Amino acid sequence: xxxxxxxxxxxxxxxxxxxxxxxxxxxxxxxxxxxxxxxxxxxxxxxxxxxxxxxxxxxxxxxxxxxxxxxxxxxxxxxxxxxxxxxxxxxxxxxxxxxxxxxxxxxxxxxxxxxxxxxxxxxxxxxxxxxxxxxxxxxxxxxxxxxxxxxxxxxxxxxxxxxxxxxxxxxxxxxxxxxxxxxxxxxxxxxxxxxxxxxxxxxxxxxxxxxxxxxxxxxxxxxxxxxxxxxxxxxxxxxxxxxxxxxxxxxxxxxxxxxxxxxxxxxxxxxxxxxxxxxxxxxxxxxxxxxxxxxxxxxxxxxxxxxxxxxxxxxxxxxxxxxxxxxxxxxxxxxxxxxxxxxxxxxxxxxxxxxxxxxxxxxxxxxxxxxxxxxxxxxxxxxxxxxxxxxxxxxxxxxxxxxxxxxxxxxxxxxxxxx
Numbered sequence: 447x448x449x450x451x452x453x454x455x456x457x458x459x460x461x462x463x464x465x466x467x468x469x470x471x472x473x474x475x476x477x478x479x480x481x482x483x484x485x486x487x488x489x490x491x492x493x494x495x496x497x498x499x500x501x502x503x504x505x506x507x508x509x510x511x512x513x514x515x516x517x518x519x520x521x522x523x524x525x526x527x528x529x530x531x532x533x534x535x536x537x538x539x540x541x542x543x544x545x546x547x548x549x550x551x552x553x554x555x556x557x558x559x560x561x562x563x564x565x566x567x568x569x570x571x572x573x574x575x576x577x578x579x580x581x582x583x584x585x586x587x588x589x590x591x592x593x594x595x596x597x598x599x600x601x602x603x604x605x606x607x608x609x610x611x612x613x614x615x616x617x618x619x620x621x622x623x624x625x626x627x628x629x630x631x632x633x634x635x636x637x638x639x640x641x642x643x644x645x646x647x648x649x650x651x652x653x654x655x656x657x658x659x660x661x662x663x664x665x666x667x668x669x670x671x672x673x674x675x676x677x678x679x680x681x682x683x684x685x686x687x688x689x690x691x692x693x694x695x696x697x698x699x700x701x702x703x704x705x706x707x708x709x710x711x712x713x714x715x716x717x718x719x720x721x722x723x724x725x726x727x728x729x730x731x732x733x734x735x736x737x738x739x740x741x742x743x744x745x746x747x748x749x750x751x752x753x754x755x756x757x758x759x760x761x762x763x764x765x766x767x768x769x770x771x772x773x774x775x776x777x778x779x780x781x782x783x784x785x786x787x788x789x790x791x792x793x794x795x796x797x798x799x800x801x802x803x804x805x806x807x808x809x810x811x812x813x814x815x816x817x818x819x820x821x822x823x824x825x826x827x828x829x830x831x832x833x834x835x836x837x838x839x840x841x842x843x844x845x846x847x848x849x850x851x852x853x854x855x856x857x858x859x860x861x862x863x864x865x
Contacts, residue, residue, distance in 0.1 A: 500523050502828040520862070532587065540840060562608055566603060601626060602622075603649070606644060612640045644662065656669045691740045698738040709723050710722075744756060753769040782800050786798050792814070801837045
């Protein structure tokens with residue numbers, strides 16, 4: 447995680463940027479910390495329509511397992527979004543957040559390495575992913591955007607920043623919200639709050655509450671939608687990701703005692719007490735991204751060096767494991783191969799394995815139909831063959847549409863068709 451920086455050089459560069467910027471009627475700015483662009487024509491230059499078949503390399507699975515499943519679907523790359531450049535510096539795609547209707551997607555970006563630069567795209571999805579139009583963009587000159595989520599009329603960003611509205615001597619972590627109408631961002635930041643630790647790393651809106659985690663020395667913070675009331679704070683060292691559904695608040699926690707085990711912490715929805723803590727092997731790489739995604743009573747856990755785990759949240763039992771690819775077989779260093787994100791729908795699980803790329807696995811049943819205590823088996827099908835895929839930070843799979851946040855490679859959308 448990045449520690450807060452108060453750099454005169456950074457502040458000077460911000461001033462220069464805004465002195466030199468020209469604004470159309472669709473380009474808005476509120477202060478020297480960010481700029482909003484609702485000019486679709488100028489944003490279109492970052493979009494490319496594609497029509498490319500994506501093969502699944504089954505040999506990648508053979509290097510990991512002796513038994514693999516059969517690929518019974520076709521994949522097609524249908525579009526790409528290139529990452530924005532800020533002051534000539536490209537930022538990397540960190541997360542995709544999609545609405546329930548699969549019509550709007552938010553993409554967050556941050557700066558690789560030291561310093562703070564970031565952005566959020568608001569994109570409209572249509573035609574089964576064939577058309578993804580960037581309708582609005584907000585660029586930040588003093589903040590990394592590590593995760594993002596949206597309500598009907600607000601965007602919530604999990605940030606690491608040097609902005610004095612949020613940053614303190616002991617924290618550079620926070621939440622900022624922005625209004626938008628339909629697909630267009632409005633001028634002003636509606637609210638911001640500081641969080642403990644150095645970087646907010648995940649955020650989700652459920653009902654009328656905003657849930658955010660903030661890493662090494664932070665925990666889980668719960669706010670109302672206007673961010674003017676903190677409802678709860680649960681101290682959880684190395685809190686890496688949060689997800690919420692009608693039954694659970696679940697936080698994925700990293701290893702804090704050196705045994706190379708993280709844990710899933712379940713929190714009471716009424717009084718925010720910790721009700722259960724279940725160990726998960728593998729969530730131990732310092733400052734790494736690891737995600738948890740809830741599907742009813744199941745958790746899909748990207749467990750770093752131990753691959754992907756499927757956990758029954760009623761018992762903490764690991765129902766199935768999808769192993770990490772063998773770095774040596776891929777000609778890669780072990781340092782760059784890790785399961786950092788996973789997303790599931792129906793009987794498919796797509797996995798971001800860092801520089802090893804995106805893998806796909808299949809379960810023996812639709813995960814939505816799982817009842818506690820049932821058996822789940824998984825088969826690793828293989829690796830998706832992209833031509834120029836960068837290290838993958840996040841994946842989102844819904845309604846037979848896969849969206850990949852490919853770091854400096856931007857965004858890739860892939861449509862799935864059953865054979």
